[in-house]
Every structure is written in structure tokens, then in C-alpha cells.
Amino acid sequence: MAPAPEGHPEQAPGAPSTPRPGAGRYGEALFRPEQPGEGDRIDHAALVYDPFTRQRLRSLGVGPGWRCLEVGAGTGTVARWLAEEAGADEVVALDRDTSRLDPLAGPRLRVRAADLTRIADEPDLGTFDLVHARFVLMHLPERRALVTRLAQRLNPGGFLVLSDAADVPDPADPHSAYRRTLNAMWRALAETIGTDIAAVRSHPHALRAAGLTGVAAELVCPPLTPGASLTAFWSETWQRMRPDLLAAGRLEPAVLDEALAYLASADLAELGPGMLTAWGRRPADGAEPGRPGGA
Secondary structure (H helix, E strand, O other): OOOOOOOOOOOOOOOOOOOOOOOOOEOOOEOOOOOOOHHHHHHHHHHHHHHHHHHHHHHOOOOOOOEEEEEOOOOOHHHHHHHHOOOOOEEEEEEOOOOOOHHHOOOOEEEEEOOHHHHHHOHHHOOEEEEEEEOOHHHOOOHHHHHHHHHOOEEEEEEEEEEEEEOOOOOOOOOOHHHHHHHHHHHHHHHHHOOOOOHHHHHHHHHHHOOOEEEEEEEEOOOEOOOOHHHHHHHHHHHHOHHHHHHHHOOOHHHHHHHHHHHOOOOOOEOOOEEEEEEEEOOOOOOOOOOOOOO
């Protein structure tokens, strides 16, 4: 399947034509943090993806002596692990909404309310040995510029690690209720808040263009099975997005109901969306990423 154009959501067989990116914001136009159950929905995904994140960060050597920035920290599962189990000297958990992070603050975990898109306006954040963002950049415009700004927050030898969603559709099954609902979800996210999962595949190139070295990437697709946390995450996501999925003729109610029933049934058999993680390291010679001499 040919890649979708930069700035537009990935198109699967049978998906609608490429939509226009939206101008809303995650947490405002969709998935407002004060909605009942929103923290639980996020934690369902964290239960699945945290082990992969921890394994990758461990492999990069995170631990005592490190200063870490967790971007879009959400409910704080990764930030807390960095501070309490990995033993980082300091962890800064950054998010626009810190209501679920504030109770976690402690001697080694500092909570910071800030907007990633305005990170250049936060000079006192300092620099870090690790900058990590998971399921954040896919929802934001000007992703390439943000990668450069995050790379500029690295100490020499520091790592930037980016994780976002990646879909692996079955080309032989473009019209099932499950696939139609998933396609409608990507379309609704793109048209409402500008989510772009096609651009996720370019994360390795963005890291290299930002002057980082040793760039690599991996894709993990955890099992989507009845009763699993990942299945609960998608079910709750689709139910929360129901008005948006049914709006503008994106999906029929009966199709959504069939897809939700399928997620709950013993017949569920799908390769669900996965997580693509890309990482790179700032050269240890002190060259600044994104500036002359940093490539």
C-alpha cells in the first residue's frame, strides 16, 4: 500500500478519501480529561504499552544519574516508573492537564503544566538525558519542528524516544464492521484534531534530520483478545467517540454496534493497531541538534 501524503491519516483499503486535517486539540475537542472514566481509558493502554516502553528505555541505559523529561505524561505511569524503579535522579512530567500527575509529585518527580507546542517558551526546563513522548506527536501539527525542539532539549549523549500509533490493516478485509469503525475513527481524529498516523512512519527520518545519531525504530502490535486491556481501551475509545464516529456520515450506528459487539466476543481475531517507537541520540561532542554542526 502506498504511503498517504504527509499531513493526512493513513488510508486503508476501503477507507474514505483523505480528509482535511482538523484544528482542534486533544483534551479539548476530544478526550477531555475531566470526563468520567478518561483516566481509566488511558490506563488500559498504559497497562499494555508500558512494558514495551520500559524495555526500550532500559536498553538505552536509563537509570541513576539521568535527568528525564516525560512529555504528555498523562496519568504518569512512565514518569513514576522512571523516578521510582529506574532510579533517575530527576523526572519532569509535562502535560497541559496535570490533575492526575500532581498527586505523584515528589523529591525526584516534578510536575510541570505546559504546552508542548510552546516548549520554546519554557527556557527554565533545562536539558535532559532522556526526552520521551508517547502517543503525543501524532495529534499535533508541525511535528517535524517539534521533534527538532525536543532534540534541542537533550544533553550531549542524551536520547529522544518517540512512540505513536501505527495501523496494520488487512487488505483482504476492508469492509468488516471492525475495519470500517477503525477507519472512521482515524478519519474523525484527523478531521477533528488533526491526528496523522501516516506521518508516524517518518519519525526515524525526523530524528535524523534533527541531528540525532544511532537512529532506529521498532513496531510492536500487542494481542487484541477478548477481555484484554487493549481491547477495553479500543472499546472505550469508540464508545467515547460515538457522536464523532456517527457524524458527517462517517459510520452507521449499526456498524459501530456490530464492531463493539465483535470486540467483546470470543470470535475476535484481529491484528490491532500497534505502537511504533523511534529513538536517536544527540552526538556526545556537544553539537546542538537542529543547528549547524548537529547533523
